[in-house]
Amino acid sequence: MLLRHLSIMIFAGALAACGSSADTAPAPDEARTDSPAVASIAVEGPELRILAFGDSLFAGYGIGREHSYPAKLEAALREQGINAVINNAGISGETSGAGAQRLAFTLDAQEEKPDLVMLELGGNDMLRAIPPAATRANFEAMLEELKRRDIPVLLMGMRAPPNYGPEYQQEFDAIYGAMAQRYGAAIIPFWLEAIYQDPSLFQDDKIHPTTKGVDALVADTLDDVEAALPKKG
Numbered sequence: 001m002l003l004r005h006l007s008i009m010i011f012a013g014a015l016a017a018c019g020s021s022a023d024t025a026p027a028p029d030e031a032r033t034d035s036p037a038v039a040s041i042a043v044e045g046p047e048l049r050i051l052a053f054g055d056s057l058f059a060g061y062g063i064g065r066e067h068s069y070p071a072k073l074e075a076a077l078r079e080q081g082i083n084a085v086i087n088n089a090g091i092s093g094e095t096s097g098a099g100a101q102r103l104a105f106t107l108d109a110q111e112e113k114p115d116l117v118m119l120e121l122g123g124n125d126m127l128r129a130i131p132p133a134a135t136r137a138n139f140e141a142m143l144e145e146l147k148r149r150d151i152p153v154l155l156m157g158m159r160a161p162p163n164y165g166p167e168y169q170q171e172f173d174a175i176y177g178a179m180a181q182r183y184g185a186a187i188i189p190f191w192l193e194a195i196y197q198d199p200s201l202f203q204d205d206k207i208h209p210t211t212k213g214v215d216a217l218v219a220d221t222l223d224d225v226e227a228a229l230p231k232k233g
Contacts, residue, residue: 043083046232049112050074050086050225053099054120054156057192058090061208069209070118072218073225082226087114095124096138103142107149115230117146120156120191122175126164132171139175143183153185154228158192186228194220 052058052070060068070088077084089106091098099121107114119142125135146153157176160169180187194216195201201213209217 043078043081045081045083048082048084048115048229048232049110050084050229051106051110051114051117052086052088052090052120053103053106053117054090055094055124056090056092056208057123058088058118058120059092060088060090061092062203062205063208063211063214067211067214069214069217072214073222076218076222077226080222080226082229084229090120093124094121095128095130096121096135096142097125097130100138100141103145107145107151113149114151115232116152116154116228118154118156118225119143119146119185122158122172126160126172132168132175135172136175136179139179143179143185147183152228152230153183154225155180155185155187156191157187157189159190186224188221188224191217191221 050070052073058068058070059065060071065071065088068088068090070086070090074084074086077086087110091102099119119139121139122135125132125138143153155176157180158172160172162169164172176187176189179185195209195213198213198216199206201210201216202208203210
């Protein structure tokens with residue numbers, strides 16, 4: 001029971017408190033910094049540009065952007081011989097509403113149209129008790145924008161913890177699958193699946209992954225990301 005209680009605490013924190021007011025949000029141009037750690041790795045094939053659009057779980061809160069999920073995912077993809085470049089547009093504290101407001105600007109700021117957008121938001125909506133209906137509407141707005149621009153999407157699915165209550169949990173959890181089906185997006189149903197029950201993979205705040213936690217997430221989701229990438233000639 002203690003482990004289950006701890007798991008729920010971490011799960012709730014990781015989902016709901018994906019940002020902290022103490023964490024300074026980067027400017028949009030900073031949010032698009034490529035990882036320098038993998039620039040020298042030799043790869044083949046056409047370049048695939050990925051935009052990682054999300055909150056502090058993408059921004060690398062507490063571990064630095066160089067150790068963030070997008071940075072380590074880029075390295076892992078390149079180790080597979082995939083010529084992937086990931087622009088990290090994660091901003092700590094981001095809600096789906098704030099994401100909907102900045103998405104078009106962020107896309108316009110890219111040097112080239114992304115081949116894939118990884119959309120990772122929703123946790124901070126729970127922290128702020130935003131009704132799931134509003135979160136759903138914000139996702140619809142973002143997915144409509146991406147559809148209009150003909151950009152493929154990989155939804156990084158989240159789940160509400162049990163202590164949010166069955167009604168909230170059911171309504172929130174249904175958002176990601178419904179949006180994926182409606183817009184033809186690829187989806188990872190719950191992208192924190194590999195770590196949420198292991199306290200050792202979270203920082204002291206019990207909210208954000210450690211570097212080892214990020215490694216576990218990358219290993220668990222790599223195949224899903226690779227499958228979502230469009231095939232280029």
